[in-house]
Amino acid sequence: xxxxxxxxxMLSLTLNGFxxxxxxxxxxxxxxxxGAYYYPEHWDESQWERDFKKMAAMGFEFxxxxxFAWAQLEPEEGKYDFxxxxxxxxxxxxxxxxxxxxxxxxxxxxxLTRKYPExxxxxxxxxxxxxxxxxxxxxxxxxxxxxxxxMIAELAKHYGKDNRIMGWQLDNEPASNVDYGTxxxxxxxxxxxxxYKNIDALNKAWGTNFWSVTxxxxxxxNLPQHAQxxxxxxxxxxxxxxxDNETADFLDMQAKVxxxxxxxxxxxxxxxIPNYESRYIGNSKELDYITYTRYMVYGEHxxxxxxxxxxxxxxxxxxxxxYFRPLSPYYGVMELQPGQVNWGSINSQPLPGAVRLWLxxxxxxxxKLMCTYRFRAPIYxxxxxxxxxxxxxxxxxxSGGLEFEQYIKDINLLRKKQSPGKVPADYLKRKTAVLYxxxxxxxxxxxxxxxxxxxxxxxxxxxxxxKGLGAxxxxxxxxxxxKQYPVIVVPxxxxxxxxxxxxxxxxxxxxxxxxxxARTGHQDEQGHLxxxxxxxxxxxxxxxxxxxxxxxxxxxxxxxxxEGQSYAWTSWGDVLKPTGSTKTWATYAGDFxxxxxxxxxxxLGKGTVTYVGPDSNTGDLEQAVLTxxxxxxxxxxxxxxxxxxxxxxxxxxIAMNYxxxxxxxxxxxxxxxxxxxxxxxxxxxxxxKIK
Numbered sequence: 001x002x003x004x005x006x007x008x009x010m011l012s013l014t015l016n017g018f019x020x021x022x023x024x025x026x027x028x029x030x031x032x033x034x035g036a037y038y039y040p041e042h043w044d045e046s047q048w049e050r051d052f053k054k055m056a057a058m059g060f061e062f063x064x065x066x067x068f069a070w071a072q073l074e075p076e077e078g079k080y081d082f083x084x085x086x087x088x089x090x091x092x093x094x095x096x097x098x099x100x101x102x103x104x105x106x107x108x109x110x111x112l113t114r115k116y117p118e119x120x121x122x123x124x125x126x127x128x129x130x131x132x133x134x135x136x137x138x139x140x141x142x143x144x145x146x147x148x149x150x151m152i153a154e155l156a157k158h159y160g161k162d163n164r165i166m167g168w169q170l171d172n173e174p175a176s177n178v179d180y181g182t183x184x185x186x187x188x189x190x191x192x193x194x195x196y197k198n199i200d201a202l203n204k205a206w207g208t209n210f211w212s213v214t215x216x217x218x219x220x221x222n223l224p225q226h227a228q229x230x231x232x233x234x235x236x237x238x239x240x241x242x243x244d245n246e247t248a249d250f251l252d253m254q255a256k257v258x259x260x261x262x263x264x265x266x267x268x269x270x271x272x273i274p275n276y277e278s279r280y281i282g283n284s285k286e287l288d289y290i291t292y293t294r295y296m297v298y299g300e301h302x303x304x305x306x307x308x309x310x311x312x313x314x315x316x317x318x319x320x321x322x323y324f325r326p327l328s329p330y331y332g333v334m335e336l337q338p339g340q341v342n343w344g345s346i347n348s349q350p351l352p353g354a355v356r357l358w359l360x361x362x363x364x365x366x367x368k369l370m371c372t373y374r375f376r377a378p379i380y381x382x383x384x385x386x387x388x389x390x391x392x393x394x395x396x397x398x399s400g401g402l403e404f405e406q407y408i409k410d411i412n413l414l415r416k417k418q419s420p421g422k423v424p425a426d427y428l429k430r431k432t433a434v435l436y437x438x439x440x441x442x443x444x445x446x447x448x449x450x451x452x453x454x455x456x457x458x459x460x461x462x463x464x465x466x467k468g469l470g471a472x473x474x475x476x477x478x479x480x481x482x483k484q485y486p487v488i489v490v491p492x493x494x495x496x497x498x499x500x501x502x503x504x505x506x507x508x509x510x511x512x513x514x515x516x517x518a519r520t521g522h523q524d525e526q527g528h529l530x531x532x533x534x535x536x537x538x539x540x541x542x543x544x545x546x547x548x549x550x551x552x553x554x555x556x557x558x559x560x561x562x563e564g565q566s567y568a569w570t571s572w573g574d575v576l577k578p579t580g581s582t583k584t585w586a587t588y589a590g591d592f593x594x595x596x597x598x599x600x601x602x603x604l605g606k607g608t609v610t611y612v613g614p615d616s617n618t619g620d621l622e623q624a625v626l627t628x629x630x631x632x633x634x635x636x637x638x639x640x641x642x643x644x645x646x647x648x649x650x651x652x653x654i655a656m657n658y659x660x661x662x663x664x665x666x667x668x669x670x671x672x673x674x675x676x677x678x679x680x681x682x683x684x685x686x687x688x689k690i691k
Contacts, residue, residue, distance in 0.1 A: 025167070025267045025288065026330060026368035031415055031650060034408050035062035035100070036389055037335075037374035040088040041072045047394060049091050054390065055375055056095035058401070059408030063097050064334075064371055065089070067172050068134065070104035070151060077111055080154050089164055098166040100371070101159050103254055105148050106134045106172040112147055113137070119144040122181040124227060133382075139177040139250035140184035148250075152257045160262030167267035169334065170254045173293055174270060176278060177246040180223050184246075189218045191242045205526050206234040233446055234527060240442055247280040255286035271334035274320040276456055277441040282327035289328045291369065292320050293335035296358055298344025304643045305660025310351035311683055314643050314658035315464055317358060321365025322463075323436075323475040332369030333362045339387025339400035347385065353683035356403040357656055360685040363411070364647035364654040372404060410675050414652060414687070417674060421651030421689035424668070426636040430471035433485040434463060437477060440494050443527050444519065450551040452571040453615070459491045461619030462517070465626045467645050470638030482507040486635065489626075491517040492615075497525035498537060505541050509605025513633055515626065516542060517612045518549075518572045535574075542611040543582035543602030547575045549613075550591070560598045560614050560621055562586035563628075567614075567621035574613035576600050585610075585625065599625055608633070644680070655686040 026033065036055060040048055055063060065088060066073065074080050092099055113120060113131040119141040120129045129136035137144045159165045177184075196202040199215055208214040213232050215221055224235045255268045262268075267288040272281045274292050282290055296312030303311045324331040336358055340347050362370055377388035377398070389401035397405065441455045466473050466489070474485070478500050482488060488507065493516070501521065508514050521538035523529055530536055535546045552558060552570045559566040560573075562585060576597040578584055586599035598613045599621075612625055630637050640646065643659030655665050657680040665678045665686055675687035 023264055023267070025265075028650070029415065029418065030368075031411060031418075032363055032367055033061045033369055034059070034404070034411070035064060035097075035369075035371045036060050036404075037064040037067070037371065038088075038092075038376070039068075039374070040065065040084065041069050042378065043376065043394075045084070045087070048088060049094075051376065051390070051394070052091050052095045052097060054395070056097055058389070058397070058405045059412070060375075060404075061096075061098065062100060062166055062371075063092050063375070064100045064169070065092075065102065066104055066155075067102040067169070068104055068107040070107055071109040073104060073155065074109060074151055077115070080151075082155075082158050089159075089162070093164045099164055100167055100169050101155070101165050102169040103148075103152050103155065103171060103258075105137070105152075105170070105250075105254070106174075108137045108144070108147075112144075116141075116143045116147075118181060118183075119147075121179045122184075124180055124223075124225060126180075134172070135175060138179035138181055138184060139174075139246045140179050140187050141181065142183050145250070145253065149253065149257055152254055153261070156258040156261040160258065160266065163263075163265070165266055167269060167288075168255075168258055168262070169291075170251045170268065170270040170287075172271065173273050173335075174247050174251060174280070175273070175275075176240070176243040176280065177250070178243050185223055187246070188223055188239065188242050189221055191245065192221060192238065193218045195238075206232055206238075207528065208232070236446060237443055237527060241279060241439070244279040244283070248283040251280075251284040252286040255284065259286070269332065269334075274316075274323060276319075276323065276436070276459075277438045277445070279438045279442075281324075281438075287328075289330050289332065289368075290324060291332040291334040292324050293373075294320055294333060294358070294362075295335075295337045295341055295344075297337065297348055297350045297354065298341050299346030299348065300344065304658060307351070308643075308658075308660060309346075310348060311354050311357070311658050312350075314361070314645055314656070315460055315467070317361040318365070318467055318645055319460070319463060319475075321362065321367070322434075322473045325366055326474045326476055326480070330368045331366070332371070333367050334369075334371045335373040336362060336370060337400075338372045338374070338389055338404065339398050340385065341387070342383050342385040350400070351683050352399060353403065355400040356407050357658070357683045357685055359404065359407040360654055360687070361645075361656050364645075364649060364656065366649050410687070413674060417672075417689060418650070421653075421691065423648045423651065424690070427470065427472065427648060429486065429635055430469060430630070430637060431474075431485055432466050432471045432487045432489065433474050433476045433480070433482070434459065434466075435478065435488055435490045435493060436475045437493065437495070440492065443523075444492065444494055450571055452551075452554055454571075455492055458517070458571075458615050461616065461622040462489050462491050462515070462626065464619060464642070465623040468623070468638075468640050468642065469626065469630060470640060470646055472647065478503070482512060483510070485512070487513045487515065487630075487633075489515045489517075490520055492519040493521065494519045495523045495525055495527055496521045496538070500525075501537055501541055505604070508541070508607035508609055511606035513607050513629070514541075514609045515612065515629065516609065517622075518574050518615045520611075539579070541604070542600065542609050543579055543604065544597070544600045544611060545577040545579060546613075547577050547596070549574045550593070557617060558588065558590035560586050560616070561589050562599065562621065562624055565624065567624070568617040569614040569621070570617055572615045573598065574611075576611060576613050578602075585628065586621070588614075601629075651689060653686075653688045653690065655680060657682055657684050
């Protein structure tokens with residue numbers, strides 16, 4: 001009998017340009033593998049063996065080298081020193097620790113920045129970065145690309161056939177490459193020419209007849225001044241796309257170099273901060289899979305209850321899992337917070353148990369790899385006071401380190417319990433997709449129409465409701481096969497091609513169920529308003545017209561009434577006019593359009609379409625609509641309180657509690673509890689298998 005997997009993990013291995021790989025980098029029997037960053041160059045060499053021995057004794061299976069070590073790898077131009085790194089690799093191998101080898105392109109050496117200062121990023125105001133930090137060199141610099149390729153080639157020649165090296169990480173937390181240097185200017189013009197082919201096509205796409213912006217040559221186009229009032233929106237939007245493309249392309253360039261010298265058994269990845277407006281995530285076609293980094297407690301997210309800031313918001317890991325997984329054949333987490341950090345606004349101690357909770361949450365989403373930054377807490381440099389697995393004395397495990405150790409022991413237990421477990425049929429019936437395009441988020445941010453609007457917060461109102469209903473969720477793109485999802489939520493999908501509208505229509509007519517929300521379908525795929533009534537191309541899909549939209553002042557929110565309940569809204573409201581047999585589920589109250597439809601529901605072929613016109617203040621309306629819809633569709637749901645989330649993977653059920661109150665899990669007969677207890681206190685985890 002084949003292993004039963006959570007349907008949310010059933011992936012197309014050709015998504016987003018990733019080709020299916022023959023190599024089985026992460027065998028199913030392993031479930032996941034856990035490691036820790038180590039910087040040999042930071043510590044006296046006499047301590048290395050002690051540290052690797054301790055790392056292995058705590059259960060870690062790999063370590064992570066050379067991320068910021070270009071100055072040590074190439075101390076002088078063209079002179080490479082791998083001897084120290086060879087000794088570190090050998091010592092790690094002595095204790096059966098595999099190694100992730102990193103390219104060091106986030107930190108160029110000073111000889112390079114001083115010889116070629118033009119590699120440093122130039123800002124819109126004309127100032128430039130200087131040596132001494134990280135990510136201060138431009139991916140658009142032709143000089144920087146040339147020297148990066150030379151260094152990476154030497155590194156790959158040296159370690160590409162080394163079976164102690166499990167894989168490669170490119171750069172570190174690469175971000176959108178925003179640079180106003182000469183090379184960036186030239187590359188932007190080439191990128192535009194490749195995209196539009198001729199200047200007339202660009203002028204049409206950008207609407208340059210407006211305000212006499214018209215160009216007669218690509219050479220006339222400069223990098224846009226985003227700070228300049230009234231700058232052409234499409235010019236700015238294409239520039240942001242270009243900046244993201246430069247990042248994806250820079251990583252692809254590195255991967256191609258490594259593949260010239262490496263064995264196919266070594267995988268290649270990069271680690272991204274989960275910024276959901278970043279189009280470079282998943283768009284480097286040469287990677288084998290992608291990873292993310294996640295820090296949960298640093299003063300910015302309060303969580304649930306007075307002390308929720310010590311645990312963090314559950315959606316930060318949940319959404320990262322569900323966003324990254326569908327973009328890649330599999331995913332991993334390259335940095336997970338081991339304790340206090342040093343760079344946040346308020347660097348509090350995590351709640352005891354929180355680190356272990358985060359580890360299990362990453363695992364629950366299907367991660368194949370887990371790494372933590374870092375093994376030893378630094379005693380100098382910018383990240384002083386950042387916790388590690390081991391404290392500043394180099395020998396004593398921190399509380400977070402002990403939680404990592406316990407998690408690894410628990411994973412080893414699960415490895416022994418891998419006879420297939422059952423995944424509840426009701427869980428699979430709730431499988432839901434969120435159709436999302438980061439380009440929409442960027443485009444909306446450029447022209448929000450109201451300062452109150454926040455696209456990510458809007459999406460989270462639907463997402464958090466879905467997790468509360470116990471639904472497995474995938475974030476998908478318009479190229480995905482929609483048929484595998486009983487329900488698809490389409491929140492604030494402002495730029496929508498007629499081809500996508502047709503695809504959504506076909507999906508619904510064939511029996512799928514759509515939920516569309518405020519701001520959807522207002523523009524075509526180029527970001528132009530339709531030469532028609534407002535959002536008219538989606539009228540047949542939603543079974544209603546959008547008469548107009550309204551934007552309220554924050555001091556004067558209004559309400560939407562649904563089944564006797566009132567729901568406050570402020571930021572955006574599409575006012576609807578049903579057509580045909582479309583039903584009204586909710587109406588506006590409190591203004592000149594009181595009684596007008598706010599939420600509509602219609603049958604379309606064998607399926608249904610629900611349109612939610614307003615963006616509620618707290619997400620309570622979105623929760624009410626989805627709850628009503630799933631009940632009407634006879635899709636069984638749970639009613640987990642905020643902060644309690646449940647997932648299945650590899651036949652194991654995992655429940656986690658981020659809330660400030662205990663929660664009692666009701667498990668079916670025949671359940672074998674492997675980790676934890678049914679009563680979940682804050683930060684507790686429960687793992688079980690249904691026989």
